[in-house]
Amino acid sequence: MVLRLDGVTKVFGAVRALDGASLEVERGEIFTLLGPSGCGKTTTLRLVAGLEHPDAGEIALRGRVVASVPRRVFVAPHKRNLGMVFQSYAIWPHMNVFENVAYPLRLRGVKRSVVAEKVTRVLDLVGLAGLDERGATLLSGGQMQRLALCRALVYEPDLLLLDEPFSNLDAKLREQMRVELKVLQRRLGVTVLFVTHDQIEALSLSDRIAVMQRGRVEQVGAPRELYERPASAFVRDFLGQTVVLRGVVREPGPRGGTITVALDGALAGSMLRGHAGPAAALAAGAPAHLAIRPENIEVAGDGRSTPEANTLTGTIDALLFVGDRYEARVVLGGEQRILMLLPRAREWHEGQRLQLTFPPQTVSVWPA
Ligand SMILES: Nc1ncnc2c1ncn2[C@@H]1O[C@H](COP(=O)(O)OP(=O)(O)OP(=O)(O)O)[C@@H](O)[C@H]1O
Ligand SMILES: [Mg+2]
Structure with missing residues (x-):
């Protein structure tokens, strides 16, 4: 040393x-x-x-x-x-x-x-x-x-x-x-x-x-x-960008397994699954934050959100071409804005509707 x-x-x-x-x-x-x-x-x-x-x-x-x-x-x-x-x-x-x-x-x-x-x-x-x-x-x-x-x-x-x-x-x-x-x-x-x-x-x-x-x-x-x-x-x-969504724990799930969170505010009525962050177990009803890195969000064009697939629907609000990719501000549920990355391989436009998939293994759940 x-x-x-x-x-x-x-x-x-x-x-x-x-x-x-x-x-x-x-x-x-x-x-x-x-x-x-x-x-x-x-x-x-x-x-x-x-x-x-x-x-x-x-x-x-x-x-x-x-x-x-x-x-x-x-x-x-x-x-x-x-x-x-x-x-x-x-x-x-x-x-x-x-x-x-x-x-x-x-x-x-x-x-x-x-x-x-x-x-x-x-x-x-x-x-x-x-x-x-x-x-x-x-x-x-x-x-x-x-x-x-x-x-x-x-x-x-x-x-x-x-x-x-x-x-x-x-x-x-x-x-x-x-x-x-x-x-x-x-x-x-x-x-x-x-x-x-x-x-x-x-x-x-x-x-x-x-x-x-x-x-x-x-x-x-x-x-x-x-x-x-x-x-x-x-x-x-x-360190890096994080997309944070707020909600309440619906099903705590087994230790190390997935946790289901009912989202709040503009996204009330939607649910997403993730795995426990570093904190101790979260009880049902506990306020929670879902965190995901923008590069882990998967995008399909013009889709509908389906709870089984852990998806939400959003609309591109602002689109910035930064050379190797696009950076986009996407609105979820009419008011929550998130920043995400879109591949250059496809064409995107402002106002476009997106289906966003949040792979549960890349979503972590934290106490709020
Ligand atoms: N000689 C000094 N007298 C009074 N306060 C000081 C002195 N040196 C540092 N501080 C204070 O101590 C704290 C830590 O300062 P430090 O310079 O170590 O920060 P830093 O992490 O290097 O920040 P930066 O990224 O801006 O360089 C600050 O609040 C600073 O104002
Ligand atoms: Mg310094």
Whole structure:
């Protein structure tokens, strides 16, 4: 294990920026902190880096306690052997590319010949070979980003801390950097603690993700596990899109079996079946939410809804072509609107009636 946080709390005045957070990062993984603005991601990185002192709890790097309130330990930042790239990456504008990367090594008193060899190697790894002499300010945004990464990687840190490192880049470049970081990380075997509030970035890049809310760790897991088996409504709705329909439990069904829910409001009179979410059993009559990912809803044109097939009828209210598919707002029962995806292989039009099938194994039922 490379990093362990144990019940770490950080208070700023009246704000509990971190509230008893615990997590463990394994060697060689990309571990991501994901959560809405203000949930404590940057604070966590700053505590790990030693730029903040915790108010409670303990932090250990490679088994060595670097900050502990109960044990009164605090190891200075430069003695933690960490690499860092923050959102506003600092590149020295008066130095060329080579000197920018060499600087951290010179600071550590590394021999000249070794410096040259190491710098050349990392520049080569990130595709900046041949740009050694270029002034750092004469690079493109993506190249500067890579230069910042080089500088953090060159002294082979035990742990690389990345705080929204791609936030200054345009969408295309971000996607490209995402892939490059993953390939680079695999090649070097470096352990990365990554921070983002972008769920796609988190899902695509991470080996494991900790979803945070209000200074707490809500759930830790592999991307697919979090997406397919969220432990709370917060995680479910933060990661990806979810269609939520409200109702009341009609038949609880056997444990692990299907639950029948009578829908409320505009959809009163309709019933849908799903399986139990992570919560405890739901009794008959309990208010419930049915949740389904838009990509799991199946669509047939112009059909009628049949309860046996777990279907509802809807009408396309707005249709957006987004390149690889359509995104549609569909109205159910005259007033409930849901967002869903429609394949490009067919023609669709606003006002079109649809038969929507909700496969019961992809519908989860949650207490309301
Ligand atoms: N130095 C500080 N003084 C006072 N409050 C702070 C300080 N640093 C952080 N906070 C507060 O602590 C909370 C967590 O902040 P943090 O920067 O860790 O959030 P974040 O998850 O990184 O958010 P973002 O996605 O916007 O970067 C916020 O409410 C923030 O206002
Ligand atoms: Mg932040």
